[in-house]
Amino acid sequence: MTKEKEKIDIKTKVRTLFDNFLFLKHCRKTSERYAILDLVYSNKEHFDIEWLYKEMEKQSFRVSRSTIYNTMQLLVECHLAQKHQFGKSISVYEHTYGNDLHHHLICNSCKKVMEYKDPGLIQFIANNGMKRFTPTHYSLNIYGICSACSRKNKKKI
Amino acid sequence: MTKEKEKIDIKTKVRTLFDNFLFLKHCRKTSERYAILDLVYSNKEHFDIEWLYKEMEKQSFRVSRSTIYNTMQLLVECHLAQKHQFGKSISVYEHTYGNDLHHHLICNSCKKVMEYKDPGLIQFIANNGMKRFTPTHYSLNIYGICSACSRKNKKKI
DNA sequence: GTTACTGCAAACGATTTGCAAGTGG
DNA sequence: CCACTTGCAAATCGTTTGCAGTAAC
Numbered sequence: 001m002t003k004e005k006e007k008i009d010i011k012t013k014v015r016t017l018f019d020n021f022l023f024l025k026h027c028r029k030t031s032e033r034y035a036i037l038d039l040v041y042s043n044k045e046h047f048d049i050e051w052l053y054k055e056m057e058k059q060s061f062r063v064s065r066s067t068i069y070n071t072m073q074l075l076v077e078c079h080l081a082q083k084h085q086f087g088k089s090i091s092v093y094e095h096t097y098g099n100d101l102h103h104h105l106i107c108n109s110c111k112k113v114m115e116y117k118d119p120g121l122i123q124f125i126a127n128n129g130m131k132r133f134t135p136t137h138y139s140l141n142i143y144g145i146c147s148a149c150s151r152k153n154k155k156k157i
Numbered sequence: 158m159t160k161e162k163e164k165i166d167i168k169t170k171v172r173t174l175f176d177n178f179l180f181l182k183h184c185r186k187t188s189e190r191y192a193i194l195d196l197v198y199s200n201k202e203h204f205d206i207e208w209l210y211k212e213m214e215k216q217s218f219r220v221s222r223s224t225i226y227n228t229m230q231l232l233v234e235c236h237l238a239q240k241h242q243f244g245k246s247i248s249v250y251e252h253t254y255g256n257d258l259h260h261h262l263i264c265n266s267c268k269k270v271m272e273y274k275d276p277g278l279i280q281f282i283a284n285n286g287m288k289r290f291t292p293t294h295y296s297l298n299i300y301g302i303c304s305a306c307s308r309k310n311k312k313k314i
Numbered sequence: 315g316t317t318a319c320t321g322c323a324a325a326c327g328a329t330t331t332g333c334a335a336g337t338g339g
Numbered sequence: 340c341c342a343c344t345t346g347c348a349a350a351t352c353g354t355t356t357g358c359a360g361t362a363a364c
Contacts, residue, residue, distance in 0.1 A: 114290070135299050184343080187338075221346040246328060
């Protein structure tokens with residue numbers, strides 16, 4: 001399957017999942033909700049509410065910020081998106097379907113957030129069952145200095 | 158050494174560390190800063206700015222919220238405290254000196270935050286050197302359902 | 315039709331900022 | 340004394356809320 005076709009396939013799939021969720025929750029299927037879902041499943045890695053708002057505007061699809069907040073909450077609820085706060089007041093999101101489990105590397109210097117996939121580590125955390133607590137999901141954020149900033153700092157010395 | 162003596166020992170130690178940090182940073186040694194450090198190193202696990210403010214008031218030591226924010230920033234900077242955001246807009250802190258490395262278990266239901274120590278897991282993460290990124294610290298937050306809420310839910314069914 | 319959803323503007327709450335008065339070095 | 344700190348109040352900024360109009364079903 002080509003990359004392009006695969007992407008369309010995922011978009012169809014998540015639309016169906018969202019459909020079912022809305023049905024079960026007795027929520028209405030509005031064009032705004034589907035348009036936001038579609039944008040969330042474009043190829044952007046991490047994005048915030050403001051990005052979604054601006055991007056919708058670019059596409060000449062007028063939505064209020066309230067609706068975006070509302071929809072993102074629904075998407076998080078049905079596990080089609082995840083919400084993160086990487087040490088800032090601002091929340092960022094990422095889509096989860098078709099997106100491998102990963103951790104985040106956050107640069108202390110330039111604040112860039114990178115994804116980091118390590119099956120061994122994921123396995124280890126998953127297997128490490130803790131007593132008296134039933135985990136549903138977790139987030140591992142590793143803070144440090146990225147290679148670009150590391151190079152920049154060396155030059156200064 | 159008794160538990161009480163040990164606590165006093167830690168308070169003396171962190172005061173010296175803070176002293177050195179303030180000296181190197183050309184910052185002034187004010188009574189407010191020391192009073193806040195002392196409170197941070199009382200036995201509270203996790204606390205927020207408001208808790209510090211109220212607690213200082215109880216001790217009849219008047220400080221403004223601004224000063225508390227300012228001081229906490231300094232403490233984070235010199236690694237005597239860590240700042241967390243467990244999925245809420247509010248930030249919580251914990252002292253780090255004399256506090257073993259640990260992860261956090263956060264209950265989705267009652268939002269309680271528990272500490273979780275697993276030397277094996279800590280070792281594994283530490284050994285898992287990632288290329289082109291120099292980690293300084295990390296935070297692993299595991300979300301799930303705590304035993305109390307799990308029991309409550311069972312009763313409902 | 316009924317009821318939920320949307321957009322707007324106002325409210326909110328944690329944090330930051332500007333500034334006059336206070337105090338450490 | 341000079342510059343950094345403090346306390347206060349106002350400003351900021353992401354997010355939430357209330358409400359009237361609109362659209363699912």
